Every structure is written in C-alpha cells, then in structure tokens.
Amino acid sequence: MHLLFSIRTVYPAVIAPSILVVPILIALIKRKYWLGPQKILFGYLLFSVFFNCIASITTFLHINNMPILHLYTILEFCLLCLLFRGIFEQQAMQKLLIYLLISFSLFAIAYVLLTHSLFRYNTLPRFLSSITIVGICLYFLYLNFANTEVNLSRFNFTTVIGLMLYFSxxxxxxxxxQTLHNKASPGALIFVWNLHATIMAIMYLIFAWAFLRLKPNQ
Amino acid sequence: MSIYLYIILGMTATFLLCLATILFYIKYRKNILKKQYELKTAEVQYQKNLLKATINSQESERKRIGMDLHDEVGANLSYLRLLIENFVEKNEEISAVNQFNEQCRAIIDNIITNTRNISHNLSPLLNKSYGFQDMIYDYCDGINSSGKIAIQVTFDQDKIVKFSDTVTLAMYRVITELINNTIKHSSAKLITLCFSFGDGFCTMDYMDDGTGMAPDHKKGMGLQNIESRLGMIGASYHIKDNSSGFNLSVTWPV
Known part of the structure; x- marks a missing residue:
C-alpha cells in the first residue's frame, strides 16, 4: 500500500515539478535579453525548484511539510509582487504592490502563528494570495485592453497569462x-493534486514560451 | 456529490473559462492592431499619392511654362528680330539705324538663347525623341563647357536606355540637384556618374572629389526633394563613405 501510494505521488511530486527544467534552460539560453521582470521570473523558477525539491523529499519521507508551505506562500507572493512591480509602469501601482507585499506577509505570519497551526494547510492566506494575483493579472489585461496604443510586451503578456491560468x-x-483534506479519500486527494500539478506544469511551460519569445527590444 | 468532484469540476471549468477569455482577448487585440495597421498603411499610401500628385502637377506646370516660353515668347522674339532686319534692309544708308540694328539683334539673340535655355531646363522632355542618355549628356556637356568642373558620364551598355517619363524626369531632377549641390557646397573639380544595368534594375553611382557631406549634416530642401523623387519611382539610395568626397548610390526598378 505504501509503495502504491508512493507511485501515485510520483506525478505531482516529481514528474510535474521537473518540467521546471524547461523554462530554466530556455531562460538561461536567452539570458542576454534579460531585464528586470525576466530576472525576477527566473528567480521565481529557481525558488520553485528549491521548494519543490524539499516538498518532494518530505513527501517521500512522509514528513508533514506544511510549515514549508507557509513559508512558500509568503515568499511566492512577495516574488510575484516584485515581478508585477517590474511589469507595471504606473508608479501608483508599483506603490500599491509594495503595500500589498508587506501587508500580506504580516497577515500570513500572524495568521499562522496566532490563529492557525503551523502543521495545517494555510487555507485562507493561500486563497487570498491567489485571488489577489488573479486580480492583478486581470487589471494588467484590462489596462492593455483599454489602451491599444501601448505596444504590449510579449514576455509580460505571456507571463501574466500563465499566472492567471494557474491561480484562477x-x-x-x-x-x-482544508475541507478536502478532512472529507475526501486519499485516492481523491491524489487525483485533485494531480490536476493541480498538471495546471502548474502548464504554467511553467507558458513561462518557457515567454522566455522563448524574448527579443532584444523586450 | 463528493466535495472533491466539485473542486475538480470547479478547477476545470475555471481553467477553460480563463483560457477562453484569454483567447478571445488575444483575438480581439489582434483585430484592433490589424485595423490600426491597415489605417496607417492607408494613411502612408495617401501621403505617397499626395506627394506624387504634387510632383506631377509641379512638373506639368513647369512643362506648360516651358512650352509657353518656347512657343510664345521665343516665337515672338524671332518675329521681332525678322522685322528689325527687314527694316534695316530698307534703310541701308543710315549708319545710326545699322548700329541700332546690331544692338537690337545682339540683345534679341541673347533673349532667344536665354528663353530656350530656360524652357529646356523647365521641361527637359519637350523633345520626346531624346533618350535618357542624351538628356544626361546634354546637361553635363553644358556644365563641362563652363570649365569650372568636369563631369564624366559612363553607361555600362551602349544601347539606348528607355525609361518611363516619370522615371526619366525624376532621375534627371535628382542628378541636376546633386550636381547643383556639388557645385555650390563641395569645391569639387570632378564628378563621376556611372550607370549600370542589372536584371530588372538600374544603378547610378554618383561621386565627386569634393569635401563630402558631414555625418551629422541636416537634410536640406534639396536632399528632401531628392528623397521624395526617389521614393516616387520606388528607388532606394545609399550614401557611402564621405571621407573622400560625396558618394551616393541609387538603385531603381526598370
């Protein structure tokens, strides 16, 4: 049973995250065209590799890795806020992103330490961070939808599409x-997280596409 | 239904909805950009047509003035010369009249020559039997005869070159403008004009041994006119290294 469980977790814990290699390699090939957002996205990819490795190891060793997820949620949101800060040109938006970064980090830390266990899934912060990121992506699309005069950067657009698909x-x-963990069977849980891993892999492939389309003027 | 099924359905539905929205967004933007591009292309085409019409009307106006000068003023002056000659033949014994005759004839000859020059300059295609080569040779001979500067013209084939009227006139104007610029600004002693013919195109290399053009030189009216005329006939041009005089290469389709 243990062996079977391990085989079923190979896809979400090993195969899907290993797709990260694709955008990282393409990003390295295109490194001479990097600007601010490309550097941050590359940092985000490396950060994802690091945390996925830790998550995979802990999964196979059957160690509760929820504390790592809490840290991952905060750092991921911070990195994405910095990425959006590079993407948006409006100063007001850049300021707002910094406020969001600080306030969310404080909220997530306070939530885990004061009202929540460190070893339980951080439902609310993770949900709030993903909803916020979707909101920012929608705002980016709205801005460029309304203003057709702006020459849309293909890298920024593709990156935002990847993030929006995954987080929405x-x-x-x-x-x-949390409800799912309490009520669903282990098989159902694996199925749902496999679906999550697939969407995440799609996001990484979209990032790879974004790097692949990089040109000197972007 | 179990909660995990709701979650799977919710995730899949949101993913597909998001994907559809993005695809619609991309298609909509592409349509808008395509329309903007078409609008800009139409605007550029309109500007080109306007330029062409302006140049054409300018040429036809020049041609009209040239013909008027040639037919009206020139003819009348010739007639006047004849009248004076006849008048003198009838009054040979009067020396004062002879002197008047000489003076009038000299002035009128001068006016006739000037009028002819002006009319030919305004409308070089007045005589349609002229080919492009003849026009260029004629013009350059005129400049060479002044003795101030020498122009060498070479064509890489002997057959008579026949361009359309638009191309002939545009290239003639470009060459005269270039020569004019060389004379005015470069202190050059020699101008070399080489025409070579390729498959479906003709190339003209214009060189002088003057001071050349500074790299940061601002485009004046003359250079802008050259650009406009070359653009009108679909020609491309390239200004080469100017360290030893002005050097321009023009290629146009034939």
Whole structure:
C-alpha cells in the first residue's frame, strides 16, 4: 500500500515539478535579453525548484511539510509582487504592490502563528494570495485592453497569462483544501493534486514560451 | 456529490473559462492592431499619392511654362528680330539705324538663347525623341563647357536606355540637384556618374572629389526633394563613405 501510494505521488511530486527544467534552460539560453521582470521570473523558477525539491523529499519521507508551505506562500507572493512591480509602469501601482507585499506577509505570519497551526494547510492566506494575483493579472489585461496604443510586451503578456491560468484555476482548490483534506479519500486527494500539478506544469511551460519569445527590444 | 468532484469540476471549468477569455482577448487585440495597421498603411499610401500628385502637377506646370516660353515668347522674339532686319534692309544708308540694328539683334539673340535655355531646363522632355542618355549628356556637356568642373558620364551598355517619363524626369531632377549641390557646397573639380544595368534594375553611382557631406549634416530642401523623387519611382539610395568626397548610390526598378 505504501509503495502504491508512493507511485501515485510520483506525478505531482516529481514528474510535474521537473518540467521546471524547461523554462530554466530556455531562460538561461536567452539570458542576454534579460531585464528586470525576466530576472525576477527566473528567480521565481529557481525558488520553485528549491521548494519543490524539499516538498518532494518530505513527501517521500512522509514528513508533514506544511510549515514549508507557509513559508512558500509568503515568499511566492512577495516574488510575484516584485515581478508585477517590474511589469507595471504606473508608479501608483508599483506603490500599491509594495503595500500589498508587506501587508500580506504580516497577515500570513500572524495568521499562522496566532490563529492557525503551523502543521495545517494555510487555507485562507493561500486563497487570498491567489485571488489577489488573479486580480492583478486581470487589471494588467484590462489596462492593455483599454489602451491599444501601448505596444504590449510579449514576455509580460505571456507571463501574466500563465499566472492567471494557474491561480484562477487553483483558487477554488486552495480555498477548499482544508475541507478536502478532512472529507475526501486519499485516492481523491491524489487525483485533485494531480490536476493541480498538471495546471502548474502548464504554467511553467507558458513561462518557457515567454522566455522563448524574448527579443532584444523586450 | 463528493466535495472533491466539485473542486475538480470547479478547477476545470475555471481553467477553460480563463483560457477562453484569454483567447478571445488575444483575438480581439489582434483585430484592433490589424485595423490600426491597415489605417496607417492607408494613411502612408495617401501621403505617397499626395506627394506624387504634387510632383506631377509641379512638373506639368513647369512643362506648360516651358512650352509657353518656347512657343510664345521665343516665337515672338524671332518675329521681332525678322522685322528689325527687314527694316534695316530698307534703310541701308543710315549708319545710326545699322548700329541700332546690331544692338537690337545682339540683345534679341541673347533673349532667344536665354528663353530656350530656360524652357529646356523647365521641361527637359519637350523633345520626346531624346533618350535618357542624351538628356544626361546634354546637361553635363553644358556644365563641362563652363570649365569650372568636369563631369564624366559612363553607361555600362551602349544601347539606348528607355525609361518611363516619370522615371526619366525624376532621375534627371535628382542628378541636376546633386550636381547643383556639388557645385555650390563641395569645391569639387570632378564628378563621376556611372550607370549600370542589372536584371530588372538600374544603378547610378554618383561621386565627386569634393569635401563630402558631414555625418551629422541636416537634410536640406534639396536632399528632401531628392528623397521624395526617389521614393516616387520606388528607388532606394545609399550614401557611402564621405571621407573622400560625396558618394551616393541609387538603385531603381526598370
């Protein structure tokens, strides 16, 4: 049973995260065209590799890795806020992103330490962070939808599409994950997290596409 | 239904909805950009047509003035010369009249020559039997005869070159403008004009041994006119290294 469980977790814990290699390699090939947002996204990819490795190891050793998820949620949100700060040109938006970064980090830390266990899934912060990111992505698309005069950067656009697809699809999972862990069978849980891993892999492939389309003027 | 099914359905539905929205967004933007591009292309085409019409009307106006000068003023002056000659033949014994005759004839000859020059300059295609080569040779001979500067013209084939009227006139104007610029600004002693013919195109290399053009030189009216005329006939041009005189290469389709 243990062996079977391990085989079934190979896809979400090993195969899907290993797709990260693709955008990282393409990003390295295109490193001469990097500007601010590309550097931050590359940092985000390396950060994801690091945390995925830790998550995979802890999963196979059957160690509760929820404390790592709390840290991952905060750092991921901070990195994405910095990425959006590089993407948006409006100063007001850049300021707002810094306020969001600070306030969310404080909220997530306070939530875990004061009202929540460190070893339980952080439903609310993860859900809030994903909803916020979807909101920022929608605002980016709205800005460029309304203003057709702006020459849309293909890298920024593709990156935002990847983030929006992943976070909008998985918001419902993040919001209901604690309930799911309490009520669903292990098989169902694996199925849902496999779906999550697939969408995450799609996001990484979209990032790879964004790097692949990089040109000197972007 | 179990909660995990709701979550799976919710995730899949949101993913597909998001994907559809993004695809719609991309298609909509592409349509808008395509329309903007078409609008800009139409605007550029309109500007080109306007320029062409302006140049054409300018040429036809020049041609009209040239013909008027040639037919009206020139003819009348010739007639006047004849009248004076006849008048003198009838009054040979009067020396004062002879002197008057000489003076009038000299002045009128001068006016006729000037009028002809002006009319030919205004409308070089007045005589349609002229080919492009003849026009260029004629013009350069005129400049060479002044003795101030020498122009060498070479064509890489002997057959008579026949361009359309638009191309002939545009290239003639470009060459005269270039020569004019060389004379005015470069202190050059020699101008070399080489025409070579390729498959479907003709190239003209214009060189002088003057001071050349500074790299940061601002485009004046003359250079802008050259650009406009070359653009009108679909020609491309390239200003080469100017360290030893002005050097321009023009290629146009034939």
């Amino acid at each position: 699809s998985c918001s419902i999972l993040f919001g209901l994950s």
